[in-house]
Amino acid sequence: MLGALFDLSPPKAEANVNKLLTVLKNAEQHLRVLPHRHFKPKRQSEQYPEKVQEIIIDATERPLCRPHQARKQKNYYSGKNPRHMLKNTVIADLNRGIPVVGPTVPGRRHDFKLVKDELNPKEPGLSAVEAWVDLGSLGIESQYPAFHRIHIPHKKPRKSRNHPNPALTPQQKKENRAISRVRVAVEHLIGDLKSFQILAIKFRNHITNMADQVVLVVAGLCNLNNSYVVQ
Numbered sequence: 001m002l003g004a005l006f007d008l009s010p011p012k013a014e015a016n017v018n019k020l021l022t023v024l025k026n027a028e029q030h031l032r033v034l035p036h037r038h039f040k041p042k043r044q045s046e047q048y049p050e051k052v053q054e055i056i057i058d059a060t061e062r063p064l065c066r067p068h069q070a071r072k073q074k075n076y077y078s079g080k081n082p083r084h085m086l087k088n089t090v091i092a093d094l095n096r097g098i099p100v101v102g103p104t105v106p107g108r109r110h111d112f113k114l115v116k117d118e119l120n121p122k123e124p125g126l127s128a129v130e131a132w133v134d135l136g137s138l139g140i141e142s143q144y145p146a147f148h149r150i151h152i153p154h155k156k157p158r159k160s161r162n163h164p165n166p167a168l169t170p171q172q173k174k175e176n177r178a179i180s181r182v183r184v185a186v187e188h189l190i191g192d193l194k195s196f197q198i199l200a201i202k203f204r205n206h207i208t209n210m211a212d213q214v215v216l217v218v219a220g221l222c223n224l225n226n227s228y229v230v231q
Contacts, residue, residue: 021213028220032229035101035219038118039091041125042231052148055099056092056132056186059111060193061085062215063202078107086203088215089114090193092186097228101219104212111136121146132183151179192222 002013028034042053064084067073078085085107091100102118115137126146133140133152141150153176157166168176194200196218203211223230 018207021217025213025217025220028217028224031224033220033223035098035216035223035230037101037103037216039100039123041123041129052128052130054094054130054132056094056183057089057115057137058092058134058183058186058190059087059089059114059136060190061087061107062194062199064107064211065202065204072106075108076106081107083107086211087111087114089118090186090190090219092189094182094185095228096185096189096226097223097230098189098219099230101216104215112139115140116143119144132179134183151182153179189222192225193218196221 002008002016003010006013008016025034039055061078061081062085063081064076064086066084067076073084076084076086078087086104087107087109088104089100089102089111090098091102092098100118102114105114115133121144123146126144127148129147130149131140131144131147131151133150135153135155137152138155140152144150154168154172156168157163159166193215198214199218203214205211205214
């Protein structure tokens with residue numbers, strides 16, 4: 001596309017993208033909109049020692065060209081979407097910002113395994129963090145007892161002989177709707193990321209770490225567009 005617009009050869013256009021991507025990343029870091037790679041709880045100030053930090057945890061996938069090697073094909077094949085995918089953890093806050101984007105991993109990795117890789121259960125300061133998650137993080141309450149509070153939807157019971165028509169209670173449905181109203185913020189932010197076509201269409205670039213750098217820079221652009229400053 002750059003070659004067609006500016007009358008450049010494809011190799012020259014690619015060389016310009018590689019150079020300018022570094023410039024853009026440095027500019028985002030200077031403007032304090034570039035997300036972190038791992039979550040670190042905010043330090044409690046002496047003025048507000050009991051202030052709770054609220055975060056929303058989710059994962060996003062994007063399509064990838066089918067690898068040539070059979071081992072890589074199996075590794076990148078996603079069970080959620082029957083395609084070869086790349087996956088990132090996105091940690092958002094309630095101020096319409098993305099403070100953390102996890103490293104890019106193959107689509108086969110489970111969402112909760114990514115959370116455990118990027119969030120240490122023994123991290124000091126988790127007692128002042130309130131987390132909103134989806135059912136992809138089922139089991140987080142036992143793995144992360146240090147959290148101030150964890151909001152996770154109720155899972156519909158399995159069908160069995162004793163429960164031929166399983167259903168959630170009205171109170172559980174009400175609580176699930178309340179959680180969804182908060183978690184929709186991260187869904188909107190992931191939609192902002194996917195508005196950049198490089199994260200929506202099939203990723204074809206084979207340069208090492210390019211897929212990881214692209215999602216990080218795009219998240220910084222979303223923070224800049226939403227006037228969000230990464231602390």
